[in-house]
Amino acid sequence: MDGFWPTFTKRTLRPANYMQEIAAMHTEGIETPEKVVLFLQDFCQDFCVKSNDIYEVYVKEGERVLTGQKIGLLLSDSKKLAVHSSISGEVITLGEALHPLGWKAYAITIKSDGKDERAQLRPFEGSGLTSSKEDLLHFLSDMGILIDYGLPEQVSTLLINVTEFEPCFSSKERLVVEEQEKLAKGLEVFLKLFDSAINTIFLLEKRHQHLFSNLRQICSVIKNTDVQVVRRPYPVTLQSLLRERITDGKKTAMIKWPNAVMPNAVMPNAVMIEPSVLVSIYDAYYKGEPFIRQLISVVGSAVKKPLNLWIRCGTTVDYIVDRCGGKTTNVKRLTMGGPLMGVPQHTVDVPVLKRANGISIDVAVLFDDERKSRVYKPTQCIRCGKCVDVCPAKITPNAIVDLIQDRRYEEAIRLGLFSCLECGLCYYVCPSILPLMELMKMGKYRAVGKHTLLTYNYYKML
Amino acid sequence: MERQSRNLLITSSPPYIKNGETVHCLMFDVIISLVPAALFSIYVFGVRSLWIIFISSMTAVITEGVLQLLFFTKEFNYKTPILSFIKSEDITVTDGSALVTGLLLAFTLPPTVPYWIPIVGTVVAIALGKLAFGGLGYNIFNPALLGRAFLLAAWPVYMTTWLATINADVVTTATPLSMMKEDGQLTPIINLIVGNVSGSIGETSVVALLLGAAYLFYKRTITWHIPVSYIVTVFVFSLVLGMPAFFHVFSGGLILGAFYMATDVVTSPCTPKGRIIFGCGAGIITILIRKYGGYPEGVCYAILIMNAVAPLIDRIKR
Numbered sequence: 179m180d181g182f183w184p185t186f187t188k189r190t191l192r193p194a195n196y197m198q199e200i201a202a203m204h205t206e207g208i209e210t211p212e213k214v215v216l217f218l219q220d221f222c223q224d225f226c227v228k229s230n231d232i233y234e235v236y237v238k239e240g241e242r243v244l245t246g247q248k249i250g251l252l253l254s255d256s257k258k259l260a261v262h263s264s265i266s267g268e269v270i271t272l273g274e275a276l277h278p279l280g281w282k283a284y285a286i287t288i289k290s291d292g293k294d295e296r297a298q299l300r301p302f303e304g305s306g307l308t309s310s311k312e313d314l315l316h317f318l319s320d321m322g323i324l325i326d327y328g329l330p331e332q333v334s335t336l337l338i339n340v341t342e343f344e345p346c347f348s349s350k351e352r353l354v355v356e357e358q359e360k361l362a363k364g365l366e367v368f369l370k371l372f373d374s375a376i377n378t379i380f381l382l383e384k385r386h387q388h389l390f391s392n393l394r395q396i397c398s399v400i401k402n403t404d405v406q407v408v409r410r411p412y413p414v415t416l417q418s419l420l421r422e423r424i425t426d427g428k429k430t431a432m433i434k435w436p437n438a439v440m441p442n443a444v445m446p447n448a449v450m451i452e453p454s455v456l457v458s459i460y461d462a463y464y465k466g467e468p469f470i471r472q473l474i475s476v477v478g479s480a481v482k483k484p485l486n487l488w489i490r491c492g493t494t495v496d497y498i499v500d501r502c503g504g505k506t507t508n509v510k511r512l513t514m515g516g517p518l519m520g521v522p523q524h525t526v527d528v529p530v531l532k533r534a535n536g537i538s539i540d541v542a543v544l545f546d547d548e549r550k551s552r553v554y555k556p557t558q559c560i561r562c563g564k565c566v567d568v569c570p571a572k573i574t575p576n577a578i579v580d581l582i583q584d585r586r587y588e589e590a591i592r593l594g595l596f597s598c599l600e601c602g603l604c605y606y607v608c609p610s611i612l613p614l615m616e617l618m619k620m621g622k623y624r625a626v627g628k629h630t631l632l633t634y635n636y637y638k639m640l
Numbered sequence: 641m642e643r644q645s646r647n648l649l650i651t652s653s654p655p656y657i658k659n660g661e662t663v664h665c666l667m668f669d670v671i672i673s674l675v676p677a678a679l680f681s682i683y684v685f686g687v688r689s690l691w692i693i694f695i696s697s698m699t700a701v702i703t704e705g706v707l708q709l710l711f712f713t714k715e716f717n718y719k720t721p722i723l724s725f726i727k728s729e730d731i732t733v734t735d736g737s738a739l740v741t742g743l744l745l746a747f748t749l750p751p752t753v754p755y756w757i758p759i760v761g762t763v764v765a766i767a768l769g770k771l772a773f774g775g776l777g778y779n780i781f782n783p784a785l786l787g788r789a790f791l792l793a794a795w796p797v798y799m800t801t802w803l804a805t806i807n808a809d810v811v812t813t814a815t816p817l818s819m820m821k822e823d824g825q826l827t828p829i830i831n832l833i834v835g836n837v838s839g840s841i842g843e844t845s846v847v848a849l850l851l852g853a854a855y856l857f858y859k860r861t862i863t864w865h866i867p868v869s870y871i872v873t874v875f876v877f878s879l880v881l882g883m884p885a886f887f888h889v890f891s892g893g894l895i896l897g898a899f900y901m902a903t904d905v906v907t908s909p910c911t912p913k914g915r916i917i918f919g920c921g922a923g924i925i926t927i928l929i930r931k932y933g934g935y936p937e938g939v940c941y942a943i944l945i946m947n948a949v950a951p952l953i954d955r956i957k958r
Binding site: 186188189190191193345509510511512513515517518519520521522523524525526554555557558559560561562563566567574576577593602603605606607609610611613615616619 | 649650660775909954
């Protein structure tokens, strides 16, 4: 009977930041996993069962590999992305494995020998490449860093998204605090790629204003750079909408800026990137380390110590649960990403996504002690408009969902179905407890003719 | 076999967190916010207003329960009536919307009405205003205002017999608006704000109503768009037509209508722009009825007319 008796507490329109304590703690590293699973296919054309992407394998079963050794190549529509072994050890299996986004993909499993021997480091300066754009792009993709904008000439504005949309993650915050120099130098390298960019803007949330001085220091080093304090965070999915607009010139993706920080006309060609990309670019360019480490937040009731952790790419979740003081048998729910936009997982032995900046692991779904979980029963929409008030994409979820339920997809698209960012706030505030975000996702699949809800929108995590 | 041996986790679509707000919460917020105005009316008009409020709200709940039991439930176990009444998914009396309708209808009645008037009004409001359209969420018009409009059309004498305020026995007077309309006599603003005037049960005291509205704003049950645009439009438009602006803002049922009737979530537009248009339209119609219409008061009909237009506004401004 939750919500039966009237309470005097103020209901919030946005989730409270309830893991604030880990934002103040120093990051730790668990960089000695027993095994890693590295995928050579990262994308599924029909979002269905099995990925059909092309790949190249450079190792054989039983072979010994070193940390940072190139073991494969990921090819997708004229882009190449090298995959590096993130630990030293022996290749135990080559074959299909379950990708965290829901389909089967080709993967290399490497068992650690505990020595963590490094392969030869290849920084940019000693590599003999010229400083032209193509060479730099080639170098970065060889280092496993995906720069997914194919045409950097058109870009006029570079946005660096320091805002954190998920309520319990703080990995970006720690990154700015601890790796400030790497961010600055990585941005310098990155600006060589996007030399047409007129200005660079750090998007900072109002509640993270203690990071303002750190970001100002970066701005003082690099010219045409500014920090913009925004009231609400930007979801990660905004990146994919921006990229769609640049590469395809699609007008269906109508992006209205949530805080009216900048109007549409000023930024026709904006690119948004994550700060973690800059750190990995620094590592690759100056130290010659390929992309084998990532920073994630681990939260949830299944781990005793919620933390920000440096892990090796491809570390499986059960190892993280063990090291954070939890039992893998107790885990009942695992999400790649936070509680608002995460991807649910079937098993605990999946590897962490390379793009994820956090995972949340819970002991129970129903009647949990720490976070009260309940099953709500959806009722009729009462047209209160709270979803409209809270939507960061400025669309009307209730009207669109009505049309989707009537299977009138063309009208739904005209109302902006595809500019939905899938942030989940509409469900968070809905007093009728309608599964708005789920229906919007279903509508997206149905509108393009794919009658499946099996998998997750790939673009979401990019 | 390999799949079954693994510890499979529970998967469901995100998001996994919710702010816990239900329709129930919204409705009970409105009920709590109506308490100061109800207490003030009991203080001013005596126990009779308490009886009217009580009868009206009880009739509303009983009507909704009985009608939903008769026409809306698909499966009902008559051997365990109470348990199945509570557990039934089709019977939604417990969400409090019927109680809100009954309370708001009672607030718009004069304190002198016979006790069968609120009963008839609430039955019409719930049965014709809400359940005939399919229940909460489907209704076009605000049920409480529809009931009042019905009563005003059917028994105009009962509905326009007003009671003088404190320290008076049953002495009939006129409301400030009808005094101004018929005699051109202005009531002092301070009396209007405190509520020391004659009028409907709940609409007299601006202070008590604003106290409740402050609670609604604190809980974010309503947004500022409709009340502010409504009141500002009434103020500006009455200035334009050369009428006493402050008097028109504080007299009659404008405050009650702007904060409680017009902001009814089901019958008002969803988008912020649409809400502002809704409030402006209601304000203009109110002043037009007050100036040129036959009735001294126009809030009820203004909001009903704008309710009918609300779907169109939603279509244009989304």
